[in-house]
Amino acid sequence: MLAPLKDRSLLEREPAIAENEAEILALRLALRDARSAQRRSATLSARKVVGLTNEVNRQSELNARLQLQVDELENGQAIVALGQQLMALRDHNEQMAAAAHRLWFLDRTLGAAHRECERLARERDAALDSLHDKSTDHT
Numbered sequence: 001m002l003a004p005l006k007d008r009s010l011l012e013r014e015p016a017i018a019e020n021e022a023e024i025l026a027l028r029l030a031l032r033d034a035r036s037a038q039r040r041s042a043t044l045s046a047r048k049v050v051g052l053t054n055e056v057n058r059q060s061e062l063n064a065r066l067q068l069q070v071d072e073l074e075n076g077q078a079i080v081a082l083g084q085q086l087m088a089l090r091d092h093n094e095q096m097a098a099a100a101h102r103l104w105f106l107d108r109t110l111g112a113a114h115r116e117c118e119r120l121a122r123e124r125d126a127a128l129d130s131l132h133d134k135s136t137d138h139t
Contacts, residue, residue: 072078
């Protein structure tokens with residue numbers, strides 16, 4: 001059996017306590033949802049920070065490479081390098097022109113030698129024919 005209540009206000013406050021507990025439960029659920037949303041937001045923000053950091057690093061490397069090119073151009077190194085390449089190509093071109101001239105000269109000499117061989121072969125054939133004719137006339 002239940003003991004009699006000395007303080008009736010406890011019974012009267014009971015609906016208010018139930019309302020407070022429901023409110024506390026709702027606040028706990030809202031707090032849990034807010035924390036979950038905050039974790040999702042922090043994760044997304046961290047991903048964005050990592051992506052942006054990577055992009056900053058990539059852009060910094062590109063900037064450094066471009067700055068090196070600008071420095072080379074300002075120092076004239078690129079023009080000196082191009083001048084050196086031009087001189088090497090000019091020397092190579094002169095060597096090729098000299099080789100082409102030698103080839104042309106050798107081709108003409110070979111053609112003349114070939115024509116001389118043909119002329120000598122005709123003379124030989126004519127001499128043999130003449131010798132053959134003389135030997136057939138005496139018999």
